[in-house]
Amino acid sequence: MKLNWFTRKGIIYLPASLIGWVIMALAAAYAVYTFIDIDSRSHSVSDTLINFMFNFLLIGLVYTIIAYFTEAKKPAD
């Protein structure tokens, strides 16, 4: 089954269909939620950024794995 949800630009996967945009919006919403959640519990700016950076990279990893398996195949030259 071919899923053409994302296209790749370098190391970043961009949405190429409605489902791709939905997945990207969910990832962004979850990143914002984790930032607010971490910020409410942390004691300093660096504390917030460290914990958020870690979560952000993990969200990026999961998003990239989904995009890797649902990437649109480029036509052969």
Added chain:
Amino acid sequence: MENKDEFLKKMENLQVPAASPHHHPKMVKMAILNAERSAALGVWLIIVPCYFLFCVCMYYYFHLKMGWFGSMLMLITGLDKTPGIDFIAPVIFFVLPVVCIIINLLAITHASYQKIDPEKSKVREFSFTLKIKPWNILLILLSLAVLFVFLSFALTESISIKN
């Protein structure tokens, strides 16, 4: 008529290229995975362990006792001690680099095992080809470095606990 004779002479004197049936045939060496796609995923697979190792180096080896680097260290050790999510650290430092090595190796290597001479059935050839793709090779080396650091840390930790 002259032209025809000349043409015939030329055709008669043409040297036919010698084609040896035993000569090794040229073949297309296709890798299993796409090199660029593997490199793109590989970057995301090792970015977290590399970021952590960068913080550790800054904290211990360059003695930068900044809150940022120390807090990152505490975050990972905290993950390791929290029940329920204690599997995350081994996944990040062992499973992800191993996956990165596998997908990048599959993207730049080609192996074949075949008969050289059809008349001699026992003579076989194993050929292993490694494509020079700098980004894939760099990711493999970085993943190996992360694995080496993690395994050496785990080994020394277990030895020190036993003693």
